[in-house]
Ligand SMILES: Nc1nc2c(ncn2[C@@H]2O[C@H](COP(=O)(O)OP(=O)(O)OP(=O)(O)O)[C@@H](O)[C@H]2O)c(=O)[nH]1
């Protein structure tokens with residue numbers, strides 16, 4: 001690494017790389033303090049490794065795939081997030097990921113608002129051979145979820161993934177709509193939605209933390225998915241989100257193809273980060 | 275969050291006054307606070323550093339030291355410099371015939387929506403725009419542009435879904451438009467990561483074929499430290515003429531505006547402030563400076 005082969009640790013440079021990874025200046029500074037306090041226990045040769053270890057303490061250990069307990073009703077995912085982060089694409093990839101494990105998976109096109117959002121998910125469904133349940137344009141997204149849930153139960157699907165419209169976390173009425181979707185899903189199965197995942201774009205800076213906070217208030221989150229990890233963004237804000245809100249990263253999106261999707265793995269994430 | 279940047283600086287100075295004269299070192303401490311504010315607003319690390327170094331001289335002027343509220347004074351200096359840098363050489367769009375506008379940017383930044391917003395705006399200004407769908411990757415991207423184009427009452431040139439060469443699409447669109455009365459063509463392109471060489475090359479081919487009068491980078495206001503890499507790569511690849519900042523209706527502080535402006539020297543032409551198609555507005559450097567400094 002670029003820190004080794006130097007006599008002394010360049011702490012400013014270390015702080016700069018942490019900030020550059022979107023860790024946030026406060027977290028970057030406190031981490032650097034923490035490391036400096038190690039004194040002679042840390043050298044230019046192992047500074048990167050030790051930094052990763054200290055970051056790792058702020059992230060959860062690798063979690064098993066969020067697979068359902070056996071139940072006769074489908075396991076329901078609710079996918080939420082601000083505009084353009086990659087929700088629809090992620091729904092398709094997640095469905096593909098589950099389907100490859102041999103489970104019948106349904107998609108609900110509950111973004112009835114954005115132009116051609118339903119068509120987008122339908123195309124994905126056709127391409128991946130996954131049934132997509134749609135509603136008319138501008139229909140109540142809750143009713144699309146209800147119908148999809150009903151069909152998924154009737155057909156014995158193992159999973160149902162509900163795509164939702166992009167909404168900014170500072171729009172209260174749109175956040176309210178999520179509560180309604182949750183209540184509607186709970187009508188046919190009190191345990192639904194089983195997993196609510198927030199989609200975050202790895203190129204987003206500190207605002208991702210704000211997004212997580214507000215979505216978590218409106219619709220309790222079980223985890224988040226970082227997309228566009230194939231870009232230059234490192235997604236360092238994930239560390240702050242987990243540290244401050246206790247919400248774990250679950251999956252990573254790494255491209256526009258269906259297979260560009262993987263379980264979050266702490267060690268690999270940190271290796272890419274610094 | 276930083277509604278109190280100047281307050282906290284004032285406090286710093288007040289505390290210092292108790293112990294004696296304000297020195298250069300004290301100002302340096304205040305600058306650290308400003309640096310933190312910029313970083314928290316997602317201004318890129320080196321951009322923040324350079325900007326502070328550049329403004330430091332002025333901030334050290336004696337009028338600051340003598341001011342009743344030195345903190346407020348310093349913030350004002352930074353604010354004005356920031357607005358100056360963000361605004362600078364703002365000029366209207368180049369719509370000289372043949373007027374062609376190429377939109378590019380990262381995935382999901384808001385290009386397609388912005389294309390329709392811009393078309394609607396130009397139409398209201400008395401132009402006759404045509405939208406051209408050059409995103410052949412994203413599922414239903416063409417449907418999306420056709421829908422939003424319809425919503426603003428602007429025709430959309432849509433290629434065959436089997437077409438896979440964007441330059442061919444652009445060529446066909448130009449020859450079709452030559453018999454029409456459109457006076458400005460707006461090209462929507464696929465989203466791409468700036469480090470994806472294959473996709474960036476595709477954009478370059480389209481750009482060199484079109485030689486557009488405006489090549490606008492569409493960027494999300496919530497972009498983090500990567501803003502510099504994004505702006506620099508797109509500028510190197512297709513020599514952007516300006517930036518459109520989207521999703522400014524969020525509570526993101528928008529430091530990316532400074533990062534992108536600083537590394538490319540290209541002006542911010544418009545801002546998007548909502549999903550509705552009439553929500554594309556002129557850029558106000560002053561408001562943006564307030565926002566970045568958390569005022
Ligand atoms: N490079 C890359 N692009 C991605 C990834 N995930 C999604 N995208 C792209 O990001 C863009 C937006 O994706 P969508 O799935 O439409 O995003 P969304 O959150 O559903 O958007 P809205 O519904 O409009 O809020 C598309 O161009 C996708 O192909 C990823 O992991 N890597």
Ligand SMILES: Nc1nc2c(ncn2[C@@H]2O[C@H](COP(=O)(O)OP(=O)(O)OP(=O)(O)O)[C@@H](O)[C@H]2O)c(=O)[nH]1
Pocket residue numbers: 083084114166168379380381382383384385386387388409412415463464465466520521522523524545546547548549
């Ligand atoms: N709140 C808000 N949403 C916006 C704004 N501009 C665009 N959007 C939304 O952002 C999402 C992505 O917009 P698109 O226009 O599809 O983005 P794109 O850059 O064309 O996406 P790709 O073609 O997949 O790269 C959509 O949900 C839009 O409605 C804005 O200014 N404010």
Ligand SMILES: [K+]
Pocket residue numbers: 228229230231232233234272
């Ligand atoms: K990355």
Ligand SMILES: [Mg+2]
Pocket residue numbers: 087088089111117163164165166
């Ligand atoms: Mg979507």
Ligand SMILES: [Mg+2]
Pocket residue numbers: 385386387409412415462463464465
């Ligand atoms: Mg688009």
